[in-house]
Amino acid sequence: MTLTEKIMARAAGKGRVEAGDNVWVKADILMTHDVCGPGTIGVFKREFGAAAKVWDRKAVVIIPDHYIFTVDSKSNRNVDILRDFAREQEIAYFYDVIDSPAGTWKFDAAKGPLERQYGSHYAGVCHTALPQKGHTRPGEILFGTDSHTCMAGAFNEFATGIGNTDAGFVMGTGKLLLKVPETMHFRLEGKLQPGVMAKDVILHCIGEIGFDGATYRAMQFDGEGVRNLTMDDRMTIANMAIEAGGKNAIFEFDDQTRAAVDYRCKLNGTRADYQPVERDAAEKFVHETVVNLSKLEPTVACHPDPGQRKLARELVGMKLDRAYVGSCTGGKTSDFLEAARVLRGRKVVIDTFGVPATPEIVHDLQSAWWGDKSVWQILVEAGVQMTENAGCAACLGGPVDTFGRMNAPLKCISATNRNFPGRMGHRESQVFLASPATVAASALTGHITDPRDYLS
Numbered sequence: 001m002t003l004t005e006k007i008m009a010r011a012a013g014k015g016r017v018e019a020g021d022n023v024w025v026k027a028d029i030l031m032t033h034d035v036c037g038p039g040t041i042g043v044f045k046r047e048f049g050a051a052a053k054v055w056d057r058k059a060v061v062i063i064p065d066h067y068i069f070t071v072d073s074k075s076n077r078n079v080d081i082l083r084d085f086a087r088e089q090e091i092a093y094f095y096d097v098i099d100s101p102a103g104t105w106k107f108d109a110a111k112g113p114l115e116r117q118y119g120s121h122y123a124g125v126c127h128t129a130l131p132q133k134g135h136t137r138p139g140e141i142l143f144g145t146d147s148h149t150c151m152a153g154a155f156n157e158f159a160t161g162i163g164n165t166d167a168g169f170v171m172g173t174g175k176l177l178l179k180v181p182e183t184m185h186f187r188l189e190g191k192l193q194p195g196v197m198a199k200d201v202i203l204h205c206i207g208e209i210g211f212d213g214a215t216y217r218a219m220q221f222d223g224e225g226v227r228n229l230t231m232d233d234r235m236t237i238a239n240m241a242i243e244a245g246g247k248n249a250i251f252e253f254d255d256q257t258r259a260a261v262d263y264r265c266k267l268n269g270t271r272a273d274y275q276p277v278e279r280d281a282a283e284k285f286v287h288e289t290v291v292n293l294s295k296l297e298p299t300v301a302c303h304p305d306p307g308q309r310k311l312a313r314e315l316v317g318m319k320l321d322r323a324y325v326g327s328c329t330g331g332k333t334s335d336f337l338e339a340a341r342v343l344r345g346r347k348v349v350i351d352t353f354g355v356p357a358t359p360e361i362v363h364d365l366q367s368a369w370w371g372d373k374s375v376w377q378i379l380v381e382a383g384v385q386m387t388e389n390a391g392c393a394a395c396l397g398g399p400v401d402t403f404g405r406m407n408a409p410l411k412c413i414s415a416t417n418r419n420f421p422g423r424m425g426h427r428e429s430q431v432f433l434a435s436p437a438t439v440a441a442s443a444l445t446g447h448i449t450d451p452r453d454y455l456s
Contacts, residue, residue: 001017001283002218002283002284003218003252004181004183005017005018005183007158010139011027011141013026018284019181019286021179023177023178023180024175024178025176025177027141027143028137028140029130029142029143030061030143030167031061031142032062032144033062033065033126034065034067034068034075034078034079036145036163036164037078037081038082040171041081041168042168043167044171052172054089054172056174057091057092058092059174060089060091061094061095061130061133062082062086062093062095063123063126064095065123065124065392066396066398068097068118068389069113070402071107071109071401072401076105076106076107079105083103087101093133096121096122097118097122099121113389113403114387114388115389116388118359118390124356124359124361124390124391125328125331125390125392127148127151127328128331130144131155131231131235131264133264133268134261134269134270136157136264137261137271137274138261138276138277139274139275139276139277142158142159142160143162143166145162145164147161148329148417149161150239150242150246150248151235151239153241153249153250153251154231154249155260155261156251156252156276158250159238160247161242179216181216181217181218181248182216182285183220183286184218184246184285184289185289186220186222187222187288187290188221188224189290189291189293190224190293190295191225191294192229192233192293193294193296195298195437195451195455196297196298197233197436198233198236199329199415200296200435201236201291201293202236202239202241203301203306203309204291205219205244206306206307207301209244211243211245211305211306213307214245218246218248219248219249221234221249222251228293233334235328235332236329236332236335237249238250238251239417240417243306243307252278253276253278258276261274297450298313298434298451299311299435300413301432303432305419306418306419306433312441312449316448318411318447319446319447320411320413320447320448321350321351322350322351322406322410322411323348323351323353323412323413323439323440324352324404324416324439325339325352325353325436325439326353326357326393326404326416327393327417328417330414330416330436330439331415333361335436336354336356336436337368338440339379339415339436340370342440342454342455343440344378346382346444347383347444349443349444349445350443351385353384353385353394354384355393356387356388356390357391362376365379383443395416396423396424397422397423397424397425398425404424406424406429407426409430410429411429413432413433414434414439415433415436415439416431417433418431419431419432434448437455440454441453
């Protein structure tokens, strides 16, 4: 069996499953947020009763993160709905924006978008926060009411996005009926060269198969090259499996996985026992591709979908209006470090926005010093508008006052994960997806630029 099949077989209590089988699986974690959480709660109460209790209060993780730092009253109300439900159900893991369990959330526009406006429990973008808070464990089943839940596949688990109806059912029963997906195999070899990042790997893969080439399939990444990728790298790659239509992505378990998971579980006091899955000698794949990391170049996904792959050096004539570094895919500490490496001592020439994914990343950037300046200072002095309000921000568009949102038909190069029309705001805007390094280099010139031109 493939890695995905092994996890699903275990969760179904079966010795073996095959692609195409329909099986009931037990969930280990259900995650929801402020966009889909209220709807999921509504389904749960409608179907199980107003007084019903969730199947496991320690297995439901609620992370407001999408439409947070906005004056939009309905968006603010959604966070309050989550708080009321978490209090009613005694949810163990609710990462609230404010510290008072009886308070209400309201964004203070007078303070502006850059200064911190969250309490001590706030966790930031759900997909980055889940592993940081110790909720991603090898061999488990993770469901989330967000398509990019597949990011947790970096940790050798089956993680996939589901809708409100399915999530409401899982909330009440801890189970879900799933079809076992076919598995596509991506064997990674070699090592990334300077200026090339994990984002270039997944954009290359999606360009090979198309933005629908993995529809309801698992994307399995393994091979010698995986050992040369950090956990952040693997998260970036797994995150965008959905941009090829994938049901999930999954990586091999290794010492890096163990170290990362063990540390986070111990740090946060979450359940520390888990059982990873290992590869079989006789796996059945529906598709096989070998990717030589050493030969990849900085890559861009052009408007209007992630499958429109071109090399950055082929697009030097493409003028830009905006640059954006952030989101679960491109807002990790390592992402900003690579952007800072390109921007250090230079100035951007177009509007450039920086949105760390989590408060922990804000702290990392403000407390890590390169010489006599913090990484945060280096970015700000380069002209990047850095916000302390970690979250999804403009990645999903959001209300018109969302930080970095495109409210006009602009061209933006972004380290985010999706570029369908209207994704980051105005329906006639154009988004070009690239690595943080490529975004930073392009911000310096005002047109799409190969970051290797700015690295010694």
